Amino acid sequence: MTEAIKRAAIDIGFDAVAIARAEPLDQEMEHYRQWLESGYHGTMGYMERNLDSRYDVGNIVEGARSVVVVAKNYFTPHKHDSASSGKIARYAWGDDYHDVLPPMLDALCVEIAEHAPGSVSRRYTDTGPVLEKQWAVRSGLGWQGKNGNILRRDIGSWFFIGVVITTADLRPDEPMDDYCGTCTACLDACPTKAIVQPLVVDATKCISYWTIETKADVDIPLPIAENLDGWLFGCDACQDVCPWNRFETPTSEVRFQPRLGELALDPTSVLTLQPDLFSERFRRSPLKRPKLGGLQRNARALISGD
Numbered sequence: 001m002t003e004a005i006k007r008a009a010i011d012i013g014f015d016a017v018a019i020a021r022a023e024p025l026d027q028e029m030e031h032y033r034q035w036l037e038s039g040y041h042g043t044m045g046y047m048e049r050n051l052d053s054r055y056d057v058g059n060i061v062e063g064a065r066s067v068v069v070v071a072k073n074y075f076t077p078h079k080h081d082s083a084s085s086g087k088i089a090r091y092a093w094g095d096d097y098h099d100v101l102p103p104m105l106d107a108l109c110v111e112i113a114e115h116a117p118g119s120v121s122r123r124y125t126d127t128g129p130v131l132e133k134q135w136a137v138r139s140g141l142g143w144q145g146k147n148g149n150i151l152r153r154d155i156g157s158w159f160f161i162g163v164v165i166t167t168a169d170l171r172p173d174e175p176m177d178d179y180c181g182t183c184t185a186c187l188d189a190c191p192t193k194a195i196v197q198p199l200v201v202d203a204t205k206c207i208s209y210w211t212i213e214t215k216a217d218v219d220i221p222l223p224i225a226e227n228l229d230g231w232l233f234g235c236d237a238c239q240d241v242c243p244w245n246r247f248e249t250p251t252s253e254v255r256f257q258p259r260l261g262e263l264a265l266d267p268t269s270v271l272t273l274q275p276d277l278f279s280e281r282f283r284r285s286p287l288k289r290p291k292l293g294g295l296q297r298n299a300r301a302l303i304s305g306d
């Protein structure tokens with residue numbers, strides 16, 4: 001049954017799949033609480049909520065026995081010009097994974113129900129109180145790199161994670177070894193020194209947090225604005241330098257190809273974008289998340305910090 005479900009996940013289009021027992025995340029939760037207590041989550045108050053569900057997926061799906069964790073590669077063979085301003089993080093070049101992954105995860109839930117009749121499953125992809133990275137580590141989908149991202153030797157860290165919590169009793173996998181070794185490339189490359197120690201990212205120093213997660217009326221602090229390094233939306237600096245990303249395995253998903261071939265937006269032209277054009281142009285794009293106001297705030301910070 002486990003093998004059939006894993007084969008189905010690959011047939012649906014996922015690039016990797018691994019399974020963990022649905023046990024409470026004791027040690028992981030301790031680290032997560034410490035991270036919250038340090039205030040590293042900034043204004044992302046939702047991360048403080050539903051801690052019981054984050055700790056134990058049995059509080060989400062009663063009788064949960066297994067957590068199926070999948071990876072969807074989004075790497076496309078394009079690169080930023082290092083001197084360019086207005087850079088968009090790679091994950092946001094194409095369509096929003098919040099639109100692409102759920103139907104695939106739904107198809108996986110159907111497969112699980114077929115192979116484990118009577119089972120109940122729920123899927124998540126950054127859409128609820130599920131510690132997806134911790135489950136990725138538990139299941140052996142990958143290891144957590146010093147930059148906090150989950151890594152695999154075949155597709156590096158350029159992938160989205162999906163999770164299915166299920167009452168189906170599946171055979172778990174072994175955790176994956178950690179292949180970071182003595183490398184510190186990501187810590188050294190971070191323009192704002194947001195990786196405060198291996199595996200610990202202080203979001204309040206991270207360019208991705210400031211350019212994606214904060215509200216439009218919140219100004220980007222000067223020490224961050226002065227070190228945006230050309231990033232308008234998100235930041236890939238700690239992934240671009242990772243040696244495990246050198247293999248550059250391309251995705252099979254055409255929807256992750258850069259829309260209009262754009263890897264960056266001229267910050268000056270962002271400032272003159274009209275709301276109706278913004279809505280039309282970025283429909284089903286991750287760039288709609290900070291809304292036009294947020295994107296323009298980022299553009300202003302980029303221009304004034306240049």
Ligand code: SF4
Nearest residue numbers: 190206207235237238
């Ligand atoms: S995303 Fe950018 S700012 Fe954030 S930790 Fe990585 S390199 Fe640093």
Ligand code: SF4
Nearest residue numbers: 145146180183186242
């Ligand atoms: S850059 Fe080096 S230390 Fe950082 S995640 Fe990659 S392998 Fe690990």
